[in-house]
Amino acid sequence: MAKARAIIKRRKAVDNIRKITRTMELIATARYRKAMDRAVEAEAYTRKIAEMAADLGDASASVSHPLLQKRPVANALLLVLTSNRGLAGGYNGNVLRAAIRDYQDVQAEGADVTVEVSGKRGVNFWKYRKLPISATYFQFEDKPAFHEVEVLADKYMAMFLEGKIDRLDVAYTRFISTSRQEAVVQTLLPIIDEPKADAAAAATATARGGGIERKRAPYEFLPDAAGILEEMVPVSFKVRLFKCFLDAAVSEQIA
Numbered sequence: 296m297a298k299a300r301a302i303i304k305r306r307k308a309v310d311n312i313r314k315i316t317r318t319m320e321l322i323a324t325a326r327y328r329k330a331m332d333r334a335v336e337a338e339a340y341t342r343k344i345a346e347m348a349a350d351l352g353d354a355s356a357s358v359s360h361p362l363l364q365k366r367p368v369a370n371a372l373l374l375v376l377t378s379n380r381g382l383a384g385g386y387n388g389n390v391l392r393a394a395i396r397d398y399q400d401v402q403a404e405g406a407d408v409t410v411e412v413s414g415k416r417g418v419n420f421w422k423y424r425k426l427p428i429s430a431t432y433f434q435f436e437d438k439p440a441f442h443e444v445e446v447l448a449d450k451y452m453a454m455f456l457e458g459k460i461d462r463l464d465v466a467y468t469r470f471i472s473t474s475r476q477e478a479v480v481q482t483l484l485p486i487i488d489e490p491k492a493d494a495a496a497a498a499t500a501t502a503r504g505g506g507i508e509r510k511r512a513p514y515e516f517l518p519d520a521a522g523i524l525e526e527m528v529p530v531s532f533k534v535r536l537f538k539c540f541l542d543a544a545v546s547e548q549i550a
Contacts, residue, residue: 319382338538340534341534341535341537341538344527344530344531344534345531345535347527347531348486348524348527348528348531359524360524360525360528361455361456362452362455362456362484362485362486362528362529362532363485363486363528364485365485366461366485367461368401368404368406368461368462369406369407369461370406370407370409370459370460370461371401371406371407371408371409371460371461371462371463371464372408372409372410372411372451372454372460372462372463372464373394373397373398373401373408373409373410373411373464373465373466373480374411374412374413374447374463374464374465374466375390375391375394375410375411375412375413375414375417375421375465375466375467376390376413376414376417376435376465376466376467376468376539376540376543377390377391377412377413377414377415377416377417377418377420377543378414378415378416378547379414379415379416379433379436380415380416381416383547383550384550385550386468386546386547386550387414387416387417387420389468389478390417390466390467390468390478390543391416391417391420391466392478393466393478393479393480394417394466394480395424396480397464397466397480398410398426401462401464406461406462409429409460410426410427410428410429411428411429411430411431411432412428412430412431412432413431413432413433413435413540414432414433414435415433418431432447435540435543435544436544437544437547437548438544439537439540439541439543439544441533441537444533444536444537444540445533445537447536448529448532448533448536448537451463451483451484451536452484452529452532455484455485460484462482462484462485463482463483463484464480464481464482464483465480465481465482465483465536465539466478466479466480467479467481467539467540467542467543468542468543468546468547469481469542469546470541470542470545470546470549473549476542476546476549476550481539483532483535483536483539484532486528486531486532486535
């Protein structure tokens with residue numbers, strides 16, 4: 296009888312776990328759909344504003360912006376985007392492996408690397424390896440807000456302009472489609488290679504749009520190219536950083 300009771304108790308426990316995991320799956324599905332809608336909507340805007348900034352820079356070769364200037368890397372900053380929770384398969388592991396490779400590669404080049412981590416999983420990993428962390432963030436869940444990311448973007452731009460950092464890398468999971476997400480390390484500052492950095496997203500969008508190749512449009516500057524670039528380039532950086540957080544959020548829910 297004791298053995299039979301133990302079997303019944305174990306079956307009840309398994310049934311309870313099944314109900315809990317099924318509920319978690321339904322919640323993740325609902326969150327994933329909302330996060331995917333935000334990421335897809337932001338993709339077109341991010342790509343277009345990057346194209347406009349690149350076109351403006353090419354159209355006026357005599358005008359430049361400090362955020363576009365590449366310089367020798369003595370101090371780099373690595374931002375790692377992970378989740379606060381587990382049960383996401385290899386999502387966090389893939390990002391952290393990419394991040395640690397970039398961290399070691401930049402150090403091997405002789406540069407000092409400052410690390411900031413978003414998400415409890417990434418923080419625990421970095422602490423377990425006894426690596427220094429300069430800042431941690433836990434407020435970015437499945438609904439990252441632009442005004443929260445904008446605070447980080449303003450800080451990074453100020454650090455770059457003041458010469459405190461020479462490069463900003465972001466390790467995150469890029470959302471390509473519902474069946475494909477890729478852990479990448481993307482350089483956001485300086486932003487001289489904006490169109491190339493978004494090549495995967497642009498290729499995906501081109502495929503959806505029937506393979507139409509983009510043509511550069513001629514621009515007339517009013518009042519002047521310098522004033523327009525002064526406004527356009529910071530906005531381009533902010534939306535690209537925000538897109539990283541959106542991609543990370545939807546990729547986590549898919550995982």
